[in-house]
Amino acid sequence: xxxxxxxxxxxxxxxxxxxxxxxxxxxxxxxxxxxxxxxxxxxxxxxxxxxxxxxxxxxxxxxxxxxxxxxxxxxxxxxxxxxxxxxxxxxxxxxxxxxxxxxxxxxxxxxxxxxxxxxxxxxxxxxxxxxxxxxxxxxxxxxxxxxxxxxxxxxxxxxxxxxxxxxxxxxxxxxxxxxxxxxxxxxxxxxxxxxxxxxxxxxxxxxxxxxxxxxxxxxxxxxxxxxxxxxxxxxxxxxxxxxxxxxxxxxxxxxxxxxxxxxxxxxxxxxxxxxxxxxxxxxxxxxxxxxxxxxxxxxxxxxxxxxxxxxxxxxxxxxxxxxxxxxxxxxxxxxxxxxxxxxxxxxxxxxxxxxxxxxxxxxxxxxxxxxxxxxxxxxxxxxxxxxxxxxxxxxxxxxxxxxxxxxxxx
Amino acid sequence: xxxxxxxxxxxxxxxxxxxxxxxxxxxxxxxxxxxxxxxxxxxxxxxxxxxxxxxxxxxxxxxxxxxxxxxxxxxxxxxxxxxxxxxxxxxxxxxxxxxxxxxxxxxxxxxxxxxxxxxxxxxxxxxxxxxxxxxxxxxxxxxxxxxxxxxxxxxxxxxxxxxxxxxxxxxxxxxxxxxxxxxxxxxxxxxxxxxxxxxxxxxxxxxxxxxxxxxxxxxxxxxxxxxxxxxxxxxxxxxxxxxxxxxxxxxxxxxxxxxxxxxxxxxxxxxxxxxxxxxxxxxxxxxxxxxxxxxxxxxxxxxxxxxxxxxxxxxxxxxxxxxxxxxxxxxxxxxxxxxxxxxxxxxxxxxxxxxxxxxxxxxxxxxxxxxxxxxxxxxxxxxxxxxxxxxxxxxxxxxxxxxxxxxxxx
Numbered sequence: 001x002x003x004x005x006x007x008x009x010x011x012x013x014x015x016x017x018x019x020x021x022x023x024x025x026x027x028x029x030x031x032x033x034x035x036x037x038x039x040x041x042x043x044x045x046x047x048x049x050x051x052x053x054x055x056x057x058x059x060x061x062x063x064x065x066x067x068x069x070x071x072x073x074x075x076x077x078x079x080x081x082x083x084x085x086x087x088x089x090x091x092x093x094x095x096x097x098x099x100x101x102x103x104x105x106x107x108x109x110x111x112x113x114x115x116x117x118x119x120x121x122x123x124x125x126x127x128x129x130x131x132x133x134x135x136x137x138x139x140x141x142x143x144x145x146x147x148x149x150x151x152x153x154x155x156x157x158x159x160x161x162x163x164x165x166x167x168x169x170x171x172x173x174x175x176x177x178x179x180x181x182x183x184x185x186x187x188x189x190x191x192x193x194x195x196x197x198x199x200x201x202x203x204x205x206x207x208x209x210x211x212x213x214x215x216x217x218x219x220x221x222x223x224x225x226x227x228x229x230x231x232x233x234x235x236x237x238x239x240x241x242x243x244x245x246x247x248x249x250x251x252x253x254x255x256x257x258x259x260x261x262x263x264x265x266x267x268x269x270x271x272x273x274x275x276x277x278x279x280x281x282x283x284x285x286x287x288x289x290x291x292x293x294x295x296x297x298x299x300x301x302x303x304x305x306x307x308x309x310x311x312x313x314x315x316x317x318x319x320x321x322x323x324x325x326x327x328x329x330x331x332x333x334x335x336x337x338x339x340x341x342x343x344x345x346x347x348x349x350x351x352x353x354x355x356x357x358x359x360x361x362x363x364x365x366x367x368x369x370x371x372x373x374x375x376x377x378x379x380x381x382x383x384x385x386x387x388x389x390x391x392x393x394x395x396x397x398x399x400x401x402x403x404x405x406x407x408x409x410x
Numbered sequence: 411x412x413x414x415x416x417x418x419x420x421x422x423x424x425x426x427x428x429x430x431x432x433x434x435x436x437x438x439x440x441x442x443x444x445x446x447x448x449x450x451x452x453x454x455x456x457x458x459x460x461x462x463x464x465x466x467x468x469x470x471x472x473x474x475x476x477x478x479x480x481x482x483x484x485x486x487x488x489x490x491x492x493x494x495x496x497x498x499x500x501x502x503x504x505x506x507x508x509x510x511x512x513x514x515x516x517x518x519x520x521x522x523x524x525x526x527x528x529x530x531x532x533x534x535x536x537x538x539x540x541x542x543x544x545x546x547x548x549x550x551x552x553x554x555x556x557x558x559x560x561x562x563x564x565x566x567x568x569x570x571x572x573x574x575x576x577x578x579x580x581x582x583x584x585x586x587x588x589x590x591x592x593x594x595x596x597x598x599x600x601x602x603x604x605x606x607x608x609x610x611x612x613x614x615x616x617x618x619x620x621x622x623x624x625x626x627x628x629x630x631x632x633x634x635x636x637x638x639x640x641x642x643x644x645x646x647x648x649x650x651x652x653x654x655x656x657x658x659x660x661x662x663x664x665x666x667x668x669x670x671x672x673x674x675x676x677x678x679x680x681x682x683x684x685x686x687x688x689x690x691x692x693x694x695x696x697x698x699x700x701x702x703x704x705x706x707x708x709x710x711x712x713x714x715x716x717x718x719x720x721x722x723x724x725x726x727x728x729x730x731x732x733x734x735x736x737x738x739x740x741x742x743x744x745x746x747x748x749x750x751x752x753x754x755x756x757x758x759x760x761x762x763x764x765x766x767x768x769x770x771x772x773x774x775x776x777x778x779x780x781x782x783x784x785x786x787x788x789x790x791x792x793x794x795x796x797x798x799x800x801x802x803x804x805x806x807x808x809x810x811x812x813x814x815x816x817x818x819x820x
Binding site: 025027034036038040042043047051052055056058059060061064066067072083098099100101102105120129132133134136137138140141145146152175204224226232233235236237245251253254255256263264265266267269281282283284285286287288290357359365367369370373 | 431435437445446449452453457461462465466468469470471473474476477482508509510512513515520539541543544546547548550555556561562587627634636642643644645646647660662663664665666667669673674675676677679690692694695696697698700775777779780809
């Protein structure tokens, strides 16, 4: 037994979240080391039974009665309130529904309209130049449809780029590629100091680390629920609108679900009060209630405990990689300081695509991001330290063999 | 046995779609007469097993591999192609995803942009003044964000309202309240003659009657899948963009799923070719694959056979109501001519709300639309003629008792 194997055992023995692993399905053909929860979270064991009930009894037997008697109609705001404490929000500010892209559109157009109430000359949107592409594409559309200019800047450049023309700024809390954690409190404060509105994308942070939306005065935020929140493939995203902005939130997608009296069937639009104003069309009940069941794994868990374990996992992975992987074979893109690290480790690596394919064949599942990045996501609720050691060892073996083969060919 | 009971038996005996009823779950506490499939279609028997497989095996065991190996990624266009023949569309023109409201926004903004390519002065959107409210609300937003004026007109007034300023027209194929079927071929032709673009909402017609999108040259269309297509509560909607317009379709929601190379992670947006251009964010897999399973009930069924039975059902319902219900107690809002009738019957009735509540208690499920409308939807795949007779008789008894009670009080 190597020193690191021994260390992994000790770390697992004192892991206060270790029991949570039993609440997830982690067997199956892919093997036990699943480091792709930053793409698709594992299945919580309570979900299949809940979904079977929603389909068989609620839809199959009760049908339309379930809209009221099973709480279908109010699911978007009820589930929003369940997500709220995970991102540091009081109740009544989050609704679930639609995709992240659609919510980015609502949030960003809403932010520009808020900015223009007091500053008609604000005609520029700043967007994280390193963003997951969809945010940039949607920001382009939001800019075009509100008569703004879109200006991509890296998050560190935001403070200098802000000015009297800035209406809104769209930023990622954690970079999807590198795993870099951006400084939400100070960037939000800088945006506010310039009189602009901050929209944060929490896809890669919610459920992995504290966000503190209320504490830091974030204006609007969006996020998906299928990564660290384990809601299932393509499960609905969410929209946060800070309580004191809700009365002025002017959605570009004012569907009937956001109406003050949706069943009044009135031809004039009158927006509902509160977070409900962020709803659009009929909520997607199957996916939404699967998500609600998935969120039960958070009972009794604090985000602080999750963050502590997340950092311990990524620290240990970096230690194992440093120990096992041949010098110079990978370059770490993820920042080493804790304050700048999310819950994933991204390694730049020659031949990353084939390397990841072979790792997956060996039962270590991460993913590959074009052109040369290996991503390993660490979900503290179900990843253990022995998993981490095994993954680093498999990576090292894979790279050593590849190196040996290359040498052999020469 | 009354004459109408006997007639119902004869009609059921020669119903070529009668065997389809066994493909739906129709027991449960609400009783056997379900006339609310125009709100939420009944559960097809194949859905629970498929959903259990998607959750338990595809998500739970295969996880991210299912995006490619189980066809998750291509589900929106694959399921679109399964819906296509039901609305008279060749393959490659429909994608499934998002809500109806979101698709109305894509279609209507897209239509205005198409109109402006050749006519910069086109700055008016016509919208069906009798529409289900969400279409009007979203049309208002589309108008505001494209610098257009929104003008509500009843469908019959559309030909006179069209002009050189008209960019796009948003119409419902079947009116959600009255069940009136609008003349899609002639209205589309009138819109085209004025140089404008026609967007049709098929929520209350798809799966109930022939639509003929391709044959009549419709430009864009949207629809939900949870009514006559039985996709489940809040199942994803769809967008049709006619093949020869796709290259010029300019979506206001250009999410990464609509990119020519979605996994290239490029910061510049380049739209995909074909129907895929109508996609936005990550597809909602649980709901989407439940819908795919639900669509299997259409195997071996023609829309023409469905339409023939639908008209026979509504004819028979009107006959039974005429025979059983006390004179003057209800007023039929649904047109009698077949060419103007969808697949529901709407009856105006004093005290419609309490009347429908009591009908539901008796096991006859329709719905109530504010302020005074009883709606009865007839889904030819699972509603039989004995159901129709029973529903009309229950309604008559309910209204006779109410009348008797009122007389008694006097």
